[in-house]
Amino acid sequence: LIVASVIPLAMLFAIILMNAFGVSGNLMSLGAIDFGIIVDGAVIIVEATMHHLQKNKRKRELTQSEMDDEVYESASKIRNSAAFGEIIILIVYLPILALVGTEGKMFKPMAMTVGFAVAGAFILSLTYVPMMSALFLSKNTEHKENFSNRMMAWLEGIYTPFLEKALQFKKVVLGISLGLFALGLIVFNTMGGEFIPTIEEGDLAINATIMTGSSLTQMVETTTKYEQILKAKFPEIKTIVTKIGSGEIPTDPMPIESGDLIIVLKDKKEWKGKYDNWEELANAMKKEMEIIPGANIEISQPIQMRFNELMTGSRSDIAIKIFGDDLEILDAKATELISKIRNIEGIGDLKADKVTGLPQITIKYDYNKIALYGLNISDINQIIRSSFAGESAGKIYDQSKRFDVVVRMNQDNRADITDVSNLFIPLPNGQQVPLSQVATVEYEQGPVQVTREDGKRRITIGLNVRGRDIKSVVEEIQQKLDKDFKLPAGYYVTYGGQFENLVEATKRLSVALPIALGLILVLLYFTFKSFKQAGLIFTAIPLSAIGGVFALWMRGMPFSISAGIGFIALFGIAVLNGIVLISYFNQLKTEGILDPLQRVLIGTKTRLRPVLMTAAVASLGFLPMALSTSGGAEVQKPLATVVIGGLFSATLLTLIVLPILYLLLEKGINRKEREEN
Structure with a gap:
């Protein structure tokens, strides 16, 4: 009981210091405290006292003064060992405080809380434990076995x-x-490696992407079919919420041909026993969703997906980035890379960013004909813009409100490429000619998006890992690409996502660990001289x-x-x-x-x-x-x-x-x- 009483007192000491240093109580800060470590010093001192009492059986029962002397003598002999042992446990957590980034935010509160608790236990083992031992341990020197x-x-x-x-x-x-x-x-x-073990969140996030240039109507139809398939096939699902596209903001751009299906799952106790974890369920869902052709499916968990995206710009566990100048070459090389690594064991979802393939209507002017008809480029551009995009022709006032009057062609006359070709351009002499007489109008594949990192164009191939560790998957990918994947001059590959975090955190640990070992050795020297x-x-x-x-x-x-x-x-x-x-x-x-x-x-x-x-x-x-x-x-x-x-x-x-x-x-x-x- 004397040893056990150290736990609440040390925790009270830790909570006071947590409040003083602004450390919140959460899974990592409080969950990692080991009560066994807290009472180690107390165990050593109480055991030494008991052993000393049994060894020196001078009479059947000791007086309080004799008991005080016995406890002082026994605790003095072991005090240095217990104290330095707890100081070493305390000191060894200090290098963890030097960690930065995600791992620093996760493990710093743990190190601080454990340090506070051990410091409290250290003080108690030198003061409270000997005092309580002298007062409450049995003063009888003979005990039954x-x-x-x-x-x-x-x-x-x-x-x-x-x-x-x-x-x-x-x-x-x-x-x-x-x-x-x-x-x-x-x-x-x-044994391989990973950054931080994947936490089972209890929900799934499915990103579905259809053909570039598809309409909102097509995307709504596709995601509705997905919802129907998933609800019919998987009783583990509680609710499905779909979000299509997003505002074109720098932090989270998403076109209308891409959407997120957030799958809210029932409690695991209510599952039918068909699947043991979310990865097995995700693989089964993907197989069912692949019935609908022409879409790319990526399944993750909501927090994990956003965490990956915020950390490295990719929603996937591993991001393979190809850097270069020409979008066509980047797209071709990404397709080639996917074909080479597709069959590697452990790769769950695999897709590349869309950088080309957006259908565009391009108008190429014939400058000779424009000069022949006496036209100028700015007038033609204004006619095209006002006909298809619309242009303000005035304002309407309704009491205190003001509205722009926008004029453009009727929807039936701006539906396809022929409407653009047949658009009449007025000539200076009062006649009209179709746009096709002074320009070539045609469909072309344009860039979907141009993504840059550190000022350099890149394309990202994202992949999620299933049933395998991230480090071994990346190592196998690197071996395959080193053998038979060639890039033009000026193009190169880097690896991001959780693998990048793992590499960076391992570097920091490789510094923290030797420091911890060095501190242990120094303290051991001070203990034994x-x-x-x-x-x-x-x-x-x-x-x-x-x-x-x-x-x-x-x-x-x-x-x-x-x-x-x-x-x-x-x-x-x-x-x-x-x-x-x-x-x-x-x-x-x-x-x-x-x-x-x-x-x-x-x-x-x-x-x-x-x-x-x-x-x-x-x-x-x-x-x-x-x-x-x-x-x-x-x-x-x-x-x-x-x-x-x-x-x-x-x-x-x-x-x-x-x-x-x-x-x-x-x-x-x-x-x-x-x-x-």
Whole structure:
């Protein structure tokens, strides 16, 4: 109860600081707090106190003054280890605060909140926990054996013989550890990657695009058919709302031949059990919608689609951009690129921007004939403009209101290209000639839109990924294009979308991670005043990474920024057990136990309980996150999976590998001392 009472007090401390620093309570800030990490320091101090009381059985019951002295003595011995352990956990989150962009906005609140909570727990473990232990722990030094004691005796009975065997085969154990680490690196390099795991929003967004130049009536008919098909075939759908086109504004242009169908789905409990997730449902919907020819279908989720568009200008997960000057060449190369990558596994929707193909009526003047008839270009342009577009001929006033009077030809006389050709142009002599006498009127394919990025024309090929990670899909695309996709001089390809975000965020993590590791090493040195012992405890980090990588691999999760943050958090927690173990070895040495083997056997047996408890409470704290199926859990799952898997391997290997490395280190130190003497 003393340990558990630290949780609400540390959270109260965190909430006060959150309010002071303007951090809101949300899924990322509060959801990522692990109560196990918060109570780690308290667990170590309370366990050390209990062990000290059982070790020094001077009389059956202690007075309050004697109890105060016992708690002070026991807490003083372990205080530095617990304090530095929590400071390391606190410090390791600092590099996360240096992240910028989307990942910074997502994970900064988490790092700040965890930091506030751990800081509160740190203060409480040094003040509140010893005080409460002195007041409320039983003052009886003799207790009946309970389930916890029997459990620990059973674990010690398994662990001690296993450790003794491992100490006999040091090289074999170290070789196995190195082999597992090498295997972990291989698995890590093959697991792929994504920016942030896709969150299941509960709704779908379908973008449908028909032939360029189609009328609004055609688009309405097409989307109505889509609605009818989807409602008839998929009982999972609750409502469909369609939006066709949008204002020609720079932030979100959409022509009338393009429309968004927002599919509001029923609660997943009401699904008929035919589909397990939104991706399977989306694939089935696309197959049904492809019955209607001549349309391009892209299925995503509303927030995800807008997020992609705002971040990189493309609604798709991956945007392949071809840059160049000639729109015709860009269009041809985009078509060629699509044909080469169409059959790659994992590509769900694939389409290119429409840059050409807009039907236009062009009028090319014959300047010789215009001069022959005594006409000028400006007069002809005005006649065409007033006939088809309309021109103001005056104003009408209705009380305080004013309206323009626009004159143009009747709709029947401006319906097609022949009406343009037959438009009569008055001559200076009073006669008239049709426009076709002084100009060539014909249909031509014109540019639909001209998109630029950094001042350069580009065309975008967008694709969504289904059932596969983004990194491996892009790598396969790059391999295919490097082999047999050639571009003219001055044309080049770049990759955007979530892949671009992943690359940028990985670069920033590659800076944050070494900083975190460096801070851990510095603090370990300040704790033990020895680079050798600091390096010894530092081995817990690669040992913990093994478990984190294998946990991701076993759950079929690719590496993501969320998993990367998990590794940073894991490295801070993983060294805590090493600190507890090595500090006790050092304490035994000062108490007169000079044989390193005896120190290891006594120390590991004594510290087995706190080592297992700190790892267990931290892992159990992350377990709800790892198993959660609620909204937004997809972002937290990789983080929790990495920490749980990493703590599992770090604890097992720390209890076996660390004593071996300690013995080898002490053996080397003793040899050096003998040589000097």
